[in-house]
Structures are given as C-alpha cells and as structure tokens.
Amino acid sequence: MKKLFSLITVLAITASALLAQEAKVIETEFKVFGNCGMCKTRIEKAMKIDEVKYAKWNKNTKMLKVAFESSVTADSLHKRVAEVGHDTEKFKAEDDVYAALPKCCLYRDNAKTH
Numbered sequence: 001m002k003k004l005f006s007l008i009t010v011l012a013i014t015a016s017a018l019l020a021q022e023a024k025v026i027e028t029e030f031k032v033f034g035n036c037g038m039c040k041t042r043i044e045k046a047m048k049i050d051e052v053k054y055a056k057w058n059k060n061t062k063m064l065k066v067a068f069e070s071s072v073t074a075d076s077l078h079k080r081v082a083e084v085g086h087d088t089e090k091f092k093a094e095d096d097v098y099a100a101l102p103k104c105c106l107y108r109d110n111a112k113t114h
C-alpha cells in the first residue's frame, strides 16, 4: 500500500512538472532584416540556445518564428540577432558588426535577394 502511494506521488509530481514546462513555452514571430541563405543560417544559429525550442527565419517574409521558454524574453532574442549583424524592429545591429557581414548579406543599402 505504501508502495502504491509513493508511486502515485511520483506520477503526480512528474505530471505537474510536465504541465508546468509546457505552459512555459512562448511562441512568437518578429521581423529580422536579411537577404540570403547565409543570413538565414546566421540568424538561426544565433537562436541556438537551450531556451529556444524552435527558430525558423523566412527569407521572403523576413519573419523569424520562434518558440522559447519564458525564462528568456523576446527582447533578449531580438538582441541576439542584432549582435550577429541583423536588425530587428526593436534593436539595430552595431555598424561595425553590420559592416563585417559578407557583401551579399548587406540588407540595409541593397535589398537584393538571391
């Protein structure tokens, strides 16, 4: 009987832990400026942290779709892509970081896509 009770306790704790984890994931999308497949790789690589469960950037719409744990903020993700050279509507990349990008990735002046 004691064994059964502790089994139920363990199951209850596991279930509530799983539910709590599930509720913590936030899904959103925001605009990230960029041009090409290299931009896509760079942007998505910047999202490779444990807290981000999903990140896909669309070259045509410039929208970055992300699913992330609420232990990080959407703003911190904006900052991460800005840090690798890509502007968002909230954060601008530093000029020297932007200037160091390959020519085909310079989205500010020539908006050509390839």
Ligand SMILES: [Cu+2]
Binding pocket: 034, 035, 036, 037, 038, 039, 040, 104, 105, 106
């Ligand atoms: Cu690029």
